[in-house]
Amino acid sequence: MAGQMSKEKKPLDVICLGAAVVDIPLRPVSKNMFEIESYPIDQIKMTVGGDAMNEATIISRLGHKTGLMALVGSDPAGQFIMDACTKDAIDISTLTVDTHIDTSINIGLVTADGERTFVTNRNGSLWKTTIGDVKFEKFKEARILSLASIFNNPLLDGPTLVKIFRRAKAEGMMICADMIKPRLSETLEDIKEALSYVDYFFPNSDEARLMTGKESVEDVADVLFGCGVKNVIIKNGKHGCFIKNKDQTMVVPMAKDIKALDTIGAGDNFASGFITALLEGKDLETCAVFAHCTAAISVQYSGATTGVQNREQVEQMIEQYQKTYHPDKMEENQ
Ligand SMILES: Nc1ncnc2c1ncn2[C@@H]1O[C@H](COP(=O)(O)OP(=O)(O)OP(=O)(O)O)[C@@H](O)[C@H]1O
Numbered sequence: 435m436a437g438q439m440s441k442e443k444k445p446l447d448v449i450c451l452g453a454a455v456v457d458i459p460l461r462p463v464s465k466n467m468f469e470i471e472s473y474p475i476d477q478i479k480m481t482v483g484g485d486a487m488n489e490a491t492i493i494s495r496l497g498h499k500t501g502l503m504a505l506v507g508s509d510p511a512g513q514f515i516m517d518a519c520t521k522d523a524i525d526i527s528t529l530t531v532d533t534h535i536d537t538s539i540n541i542g543l544v545t546a547d548g549e550r551t552f553v554t555n556r557n558g559s560l561w562k563t564t565i566g567d568v569k570f571e572k573f574k575e576a577r578i579l580s581l582a583s584i585f586n587n588p589l590l591d592g593p594t595l596v597k598i599f600r601r602a603k604a605e606g607m608m609i610c611a612d613m614i615k616p617r618l619s620e621t622l623e624d625i626k627e628a629l630s631y632v633d634y635f636f637p638n639s640d641e642a643r644l645m646t647g648k649e650s651v652e653d654v655a656d657v658l659f660g661c662g663v664k665n666v667i668i669k670n671g672k673h674g675c676f677i678k679n680k681d682q683t684m685v686v687p688m689a690k691d692i693k694a695l696d697t698i699g700a701g702d703n704f705a706s707g708f709i710t711a712l713l714e715g716k717d718l719e720t721c722a723v724f725a726h727c728t729a730a731i732s733v734q735y736s737g738a739t740t741g742v743q744n745r746e747q748v749e750q751m752i753e754q755y756q757k758t759y760h761p762d763k764m765e766e767n768q
């Protein structure tokens with residue numbers, strides 16, 4: 435098995451901690467839209483988003499009991515998120531609803547040639563999430579804590595993450611984490627101690643390079659491993675991922691011939707696939723294959739949670755993956 439995790443039966447498998455927001459993509463818009471009095475486009479529709487929401491959705495669809503730990507307001511956008519949770523069987527006893535907060539709504543402006551900018555609420559729930567919204571009493575009820583992205587909720591800074599992770603470890607949880615690029619110029623130094631609690635860390639190669647100041651993936655992984663991360667998994671888009679732990683380094687290639695249509699949420703789908711396989715006691719390479727195959731489905735559809743609807747899709751993709759890379763093993767299994 436890839437790491438230590440409580441085998442005790444618990445009400446939840448995983449708690450996804452981070453952002454749950456409403457996204458309103460507007461496309462296509464033009465850069466001179468202010469010159470036009472009324473600007474019609476074909477569709478304006480709310481969708482749920484946010485790293486923790488995306489992960490919770492996909493892990494739940496892949497068959498595990500998932501709690502969403504995030505802050506939302508007591509407003510229609512918050513209700514929309516809760517309704518989406520109900521639809522996808524996501525536990526919301528872990529969610530905080532605050533009457534004084536507006537649920538974060540992100541308006542995405544996208545031009546016909548794919549340039550995009552986001553209008554966000556700097557006082558929305560994503561920016562206001564604090565350690566007070568972390569329901570520690572729920573930690574004993576789950577096996578894995580997934581911190582959906584370090585740096586996404588700015589008030590969950592390095593020292594705060596240390597407090598959260600210590601409590602998670604005291605409850606015997608395994609800790610997984612992804613990251614985004616720092617919003618407030620935070621550095622590796624700020625999160626070094628927090629990283630020492632992380633069992634599986636999934637940065638992409640650009641983020642990890644920026645963070646460590648190193649160029650080669652080996653050097654980047656060495657630095658992160660040196661911070662105490664037990665398993666460093668550096669994602670590199672269509673090129674696969676590089677993994678380092680105390681026993682080994684390995685490259686796990688991406689599924690071949692995947693035509694990416696929209697890579698939004700690819701990282702969240704990767705983490706969801708990886709965590710699903712971890713919960714099932716799979717070895718490290720199998721977890722990475724599961725992650726790639728989940729992301730491979732996601733990138734072929736527009737939106738973070740449109741692609742992966744059920745487990746069978748991922749299993750079929752894994753079968754195809756094994757045929758490409760391990761045809762010998764396939765025969766053994768027949
Ligand atoms: N162009 C692509 N073709 C095929 N697979 C892809 C492509 N881009 C991403 N993936 C898959 O998605 C995973 C995550 O993508 P990436 O390495 O871009 O991470 P990320 O930058 O964290 O994603 P995100 O933009 O969601 O934060 C990859 O490891 C791979 O499995």
Ligand SMILES: [Mg+2]
Binds near residue numbers: 612613614638701702
């Ligand atoms: Mg990412």
